[in-house]
Amino acid sequence: MKMFEYMGKELFSKFGLPxxxxxxxxNPDEAAAVAAEIGAPVVIKSQxxxxxxxxxxxxxxxxxxxxxxxxxxxxxxxxIQGLPVEILLVEQKLQIDKELYLSITIDNxxxxxxxxxxxxxxxxxxxVAEELIIKKQIxxxxxxxxxxxxxxxxxxxxxxxxxxxxxxxxxxxxLYKIFIQKDADLVEINPLVFSGDKVIAADAKVTIxxxxxxxxKDLPRVEERTATEKAAHDxxxxxxxxxxxxxxxANGAGITMGTLDALSYYGxxxxxxLDAGGGTGxxxxxxxxxxxxxxxxxxxxxxxxxxxxxxDDVANAFASVKKKTxxxxxxxxxxxxxxxxxxxxxxxxxxxxxxxxxQDAAMKAVELSKA
Amino acid sequence: MAIIVDENTNLVVQGITGKQGLFHTKQxxxxxxxxxxxxxPGKGGATIEGIPVxxxxxxxxxxxxxxxxxxxxxAPFAKDxxxxxxxxxxxVVVVITEHIxxxxxxAVMAYAKRVDATVIGPNTFGIVSSGKCKIGIPPxxxxxxxxxxxxxxxxxxxYEIVGNLTAQGIGQSTVIGMxxxxxxxxxxxxxxxxxxxxxxxxxVVLIGEIGGDAEEDASMYIKEMTKPxxxxxxxxxxxxxxxxxxxxxxxxxxxxxxxxxxxxxxEAGARVAELPFEVPGIIKEILAK
Numbered sequence: 001m002k003m004f005e006y007m008g009k010e011l012f013s014k015f016g017l018p019x020x021x022x023x024x025x026x027n028p029d030e031a032a033a034v035a036a037e038i039g040a041p042v043v044i045k046s047q048x049x050x051x052x053x054x055x056x057x058x059x060x061x062x063x064x065x066x067x068x069x070x071x072x073x074x075x076x077x078x079x080i081q082g083l084p085v086e087i088l089l090v091e092q093k094l095q096i097d098k099e100l101y102l103s104i105t106i107d108n109x110x111x112x113x114x115x116x117x118x119x120x121x122x123x124x125x126x127x128v129a130e131e132l133i134i135k136k137q138i139x140x141x142x143x144x145x146x147x148x149x150x151x152x153x154x155x156x157x158x159x160x161x162x163x164x165x166x167x168x169x170x171x172x173x174x175l176y177k178i179f180i181q182k183d184a185d186l187v188e189i190n191p192l193v194f195s196g197d198k199v200i201a202a203d204a205k206v207t208i209x210x211x212x213x214x215x216x217k218d219l220p221r222v223e224e225r226t227a228t229e230k231a232a233h234d235x236x237x238x239x240x241x242x243x244x245x246x247x248x249x250a251n252g253a254g255i256t257m258g259t260l261d262a263l264s265y266y267g268x269x270x271x272x273x274l275d276a277g278g279g280t281g282x283x284x285x286x287x288x289x290x291x292x293x294x295x296x297x298x299x300x301x302x303x304x305x306x307x308x309x310x311x312d313d314v315a316n317a318f319a320s321v322k323k324k325t326x327x328x329x330x331x332x333x334x335x336x337x338x339x340x341x342x343x344x345x346x347x348x349x350x351x352x353x354x355x356x357x358x359q360d361a362a363m364k365a366v367e368l369s370k371a
Numbered sequence: 372m373a374i375i376v377d378e379n380t381n382l383v384v385q386g387i388t389g390k391q392g393l394f395h396t397k398q399x400x401x402x403x404x405x406x407x408x409x410x411x412p413g414k415g416g417a418t419i420e421g422i423p424v425x426x427x428x429x430x431x432x433x434x435x436x437x438x439x440x441x442x443x444x445x446a447p448f449a450k451d452x453x454x455x456x457x458x459x460x461x462x463v464v465v466v467i468t469e470h471i472x473x474x475x476x477x478a479v480m481a482y483a484k485r486v487d488a489t490v491i492g493p494n495t496f497g498i499v500s501s502g503k504c505k506i507g508i509p510p511x512x513x514x515x516x517x518x519x520x521x522x523x524x525x526x527x528x529x530y531e532i533v534g535n536l537t538a539q540g541i542g543q544s545t546v547i548g549m550x551x552x553x554x555x556x557x558x559x560x561x562x563x564x565x566x567x568x569x570x571x572x573x574x575v576v577l578i579g580e581i582g583g584d585a586e587e588d589a590s591m592y593i594k595e596m597t598k599p600x601x602x603x604x605x606x607x608x609x610x611x612x613x614x615x616x617x618x619x620x621x622x623x624x625x626x627x628x629x630x631x632x633x634x635x636x637x638e639a640g641a642r643v644a645e646l647p648f649e650v651p652g653i654i655k656e657i658l659a660k
Contacts (some may be wrong), residue, residue, distance in 0.1 A: 106473060106554065209472050212474065254526065254551075257528075261645075262647075262648075307526060308391070
């Protein structure tokens with residue numbers, strides 16, 4: 001779950017990591033009031049879950065509360081990369097002496113957190129030369145010890161005998177604490193700025209592990225998915241809309257991708273990716289078919305290789321949905337695996353002969369989509 | 372021979388009294404797996420399918436030689452259960468559970484490394500040394516003994532390909548699911564190295580998918596292998612930037628693309644099948660040489 005910048009900064013603040021004075025607002029009058037309260041000049045930042053806000057014109061400066069109001073008015077009408085701007089962050093404009101980069105994320109191959117730091121921040125980290133980036137894997141059993149943070153600061157070329165050096169050690173320590181305690185996938189500060197003697201997080205990008213949200217009850221919730229994708233997710237389905245005309249349902253991400261590949265190979269165009277996961281019952285199957293039908297496909301392919309999924313469960317669910325709602329387009333089903341004979345018998349009763357092999361089912365579905 | 376597990380592997384089932392634990396215990400027994408114990412806190416002393424149930428893995432280890440454990444434990448408790456098995460000295464821990472928080476996974480992997488144990492998964496179907504031992508959830512009838520090693524990131528796609536191999540009479544030495552999560556215990560290279568050493572394995576099937584760089588890393592080792600490798604990479608037609616179910620299967624910033632993986636594998640000398648059902652044909656061709 002990605003968090004808005006203002007949420008990330010609230011989190012930073014709670015862990016003693018310095019952020020600019022500021023407040024989240026949702027209308028121009030509030031923006032003016034906050035500018036008056038914290039004192040102009042201010043910066044007004046669009047809160048959208050996308051990078052490149054600056055380049056898209058989503059960040060404005062104002063020298064007076066009136067200017068802040070006008071800027072807010074303009075920003076609140078914008079869309080950035082398809083996302084409407086509905087929330088703004090109004091903050092004191094910082095004196096920026098130097099911009100740095102700092103983040104902690106997960107190094108999948110090493111199976112460890114990795115601290116990434118650079119004395120050259122402010123731009124996209126991918127654009128910074130490799131030799132200017134410090135990467136330090138962190139042993140989770142050891143944690144972020146002082147010596148690790150100090151050595152990273154040394155490698156950044158910043159003296160430990162300066163206020164900046166000492167502050168940076170504290171910032172790194174706080175950032176790691178947030179990363180661990182909040183089950184983060186990513187905590188990123190770009191830029192982290194030197195402002196006078198202070199070190200301040202001018203931006204905050206925080207992503208929380210979706211699987212750990214159940215134990216992060218005090219964090220605010222941000223919904224990034226479309227309503228359709230959310231409905232699917234709540235039923236344990238993984239659904240992505242594509243632009244073709246063959247509806248696809250399979251069980252498992254890999255086999256679903258394999259099904260898309262096979263359809264494309266035979267000249268068909270998938271309308272969606274739908275992974276029904278490990279154990280979808282009648283409700284899930286009904287919802288899956290509803291999502292697929294909403295894409296107005298010309299044909300549907302259901303490709304099930306049952307392991308933990310039982311073929312008779314899938315067949316029962318499908319038969320029941322077919323009887324209740326009818327399915328207005330031809331359906332091709334490939335059904336093998338756990339309890340396959342029972343599943344096939346159930347499908348026969350509703351007039352469907354299941355296929356043994358994916359290639360035959362895929363070819364048939366492509367043929368039907370072109371009929 | 373086979374790799375990691377065989378007919379002598381003594382297994383403990385963690386969470387044996389749950390619905391999935393019970394169902395798959397029966398399936399594993401039917402396949403011939405030597406399940407010597409189960410564990411379920413508070414249910415110690417019970418017997419399930421003739422198998423003694425213990426309150427803890429330590430208690431099971433006091434009464435049996437345990438070589439491997441398998442977890443049918445809900446995600447919030449999986450870290451505790453995996454660490455319990457590792458701490459008790461179990462050297463192979465198979466974590467079927469999906470949706471485990473990634474920080475828990477990192478903690479388990481760090482400890483596993485310290486005690487020099489193998490974790491298979493999380494979010495895996497498990498491991499099958501065909502005809503000898505099945506630990507996990509794949510359907511029994513699709514796994515027959517033979518000389519092809521299979522290593523995969525994805526579950527049902529593995530059934531698809533192994534099912535096709537079996538349908539054409541091509542058996543398998545060992546089939547391993549590394550798991551679909553970002554942080555898992557094994558790498559392709561860990562497994563390929565073992566297949567390379569295993570006298571029973573004559574060829575290897577590698578089943579990958581878009582996203583990440585595990586297949587590119589594997590290619591580095593495939594160059595050195597004497598045994599032939601056939602690969603299939605799922606997701607050729609997936610649009611960039613979209614999550615395709617597995618946390619790993621996302622293509623971003625030009626990394627982990629289908630083309631990049633195919634190129635790396637091909638340059639390393641692997642044969643890449645364009646579709647999953649082409650794999651048996653290529654394997655037959657290679658083994659006939």
